[in-house]
Amino acid sequence: MSLDFMFNQSLMDEFKKEINYPTLLAHSPAPAVINMDWPATLATVKDEQGAIWQGQFQQPTGADFGRGASLSAVFSSGKHKIKVDIVSMLALDWKGRLDNIVRALTVTNRPSVNAKLIPSAADLFFVPKDTPGTTFCTFMVANFYIDMYAIDESDVAPLAQAILKIMLAHRQQPATSEKKSFSLKPKQYDGKVQSEFTVAVSDVLPDWIMLQPSALPSAIEWTGAEHNQYTFKATASGVYTVNFIAVHARNLLLAVETVGINIK
């Protein structure tokens, strides 16, 4: 895997033009994070039209491209069902967050991205561009973006607005320091090409879930995992880093520890 993901690059470039990416980039919102118990807060949501939505949540997993963590849920109200993916982003800077959402929207085999920006209290809010109705939307507030689509072609807008309102109410200044959520040993590995090495994860705090390694440098292969011991193989010389990410099961905040790797 490579962090320099070039798949569908031309579609991404076209989409950036459509949304006037440089202008968006120049207007960064104030730094913020959302801190709330997602499964508990969104277990029952009442939308603007008075419909009650019940959320059924799965366990958090890694987000696409190793850019954070994702919590999926299906919201039901009567016969209607809406799939909701809550993505907690590692990137806290505006460009990183903007690039995350652009990348997510351009993983498509349409000739052009079916999404357009609309004005919103969210940092970004995308709705369908080429298809009728609001059968999906993607919006970002602070360090989270939400992707939702109707399983039964119903309108997702009322539920989206209700969730957006809750997110805005929980938006706050980023914390200046965080308690360490887990430890790695070693923090640095120096070895030769074709060597194998093991990184041990320990002291994982309660309610934190280790995500499996992803977005690895192409010269570092993940070859084993047992009892929080992760084994890797180095296939080419160079200096690399591997990020280990943990996510809090409730507030979906992220913790990152890095192993430095020097292969000669």
Place this chain on the structure above:
Amino acid sequence: MTEIGESVSVSIPKDDPDKELSATVLEVEFLKPFKDCINQATISPPHWPASVDSNGFSAKAVVLPFNKAPHKAKVKVKVTSKNYSGNGKLIGVLKGSVVFEGSISLSSGEHTVEVTSTSAPAYLSWVKGPISWGIEAVDKSLSIGRTPVEIFFVFSDPAALAFFAPKGVWIEALRFLFAKARLESLTDKVAAVAEVTRACFSLVNHKYDVVRGGAHYGGATTRFKLKAYMDGTSGEVNCYDQAYAVIVFSGALGVKTDGLFLRPFGFIRPVNLVGWGRCNNPFPKDTPIKDFLEVDPQSVRRSSFGNHMFCEFTAKIYDACAGPVRGNVDRAGYVKATIDDVMPPGYTVADMGTAAGMVNITSLGAGVASVE
């Protein structure tokens, strides 16, 4: 999960009152199994004792190559005997299709016996149930217990593929695949990949995302959301998800397939689109969607695939998204059969994909690197 400790000790009535022989199976360990995992935790031997649920699913399931017989196992047996010496034959039979034999000391004590298969499936197979163990001595035969096991026989080591390397092949994936696909008794990799493709195309609740064309199970992101794909809650897929599914499920059988990417792809001839049926317009601009999946080929409301991902194995194409295409055409044949040269006004041959334009997804940094 129910702990089934079916090891029993049964003595056969004896002719000689001064002779006694009884035995109990304590452990079973298959030798050189492929690395496998359950709930993303690598399985370690012994393979029995192990908890087994009401479906016969073992917490210590085993994956073996069907084409590398004989298979071997170590069986730890506790023997209690009086006036017996020398060796007898230890025999284990699983559903009549798998038979193990070895030589066991008839003296009292715990003996670890290496047994060898004298009969085993020589084809893809999922065998689960109790191995019935017995000892044959010169003057008697006795049953010494039953040990429930679950064994998959596949082509070769799935963990040789990067996405199953860290923890081993997912037993859940093999159970899913053998339940959904008609794999039993296949010996040919080509036929197996074709059947994997058909099964992925036919999954209930997996429908093409005709609104966004987006991936919902990590397709094209290098990480396939295998657990969610098998759950199928969300129900929507795109071609990236389907190509990843064929790669990963074929990989579970020990078959390496390649992913191909083609851009531009173009307008599709009327084919079956996964979850929808006949379609030449994968992104209808009108509703109800199901009524506009097939339109006049020159309609200005007709849509095309900007790009498309599918699979290749031994120079033949497999597409679990549109078709399905199951290895009956090569690259050129696939283009000819799938991409329509009748197009709405304004489109030209430059908008049509070609065999020469196909690129391996690994070269784009979009190969399957991991599963979760």
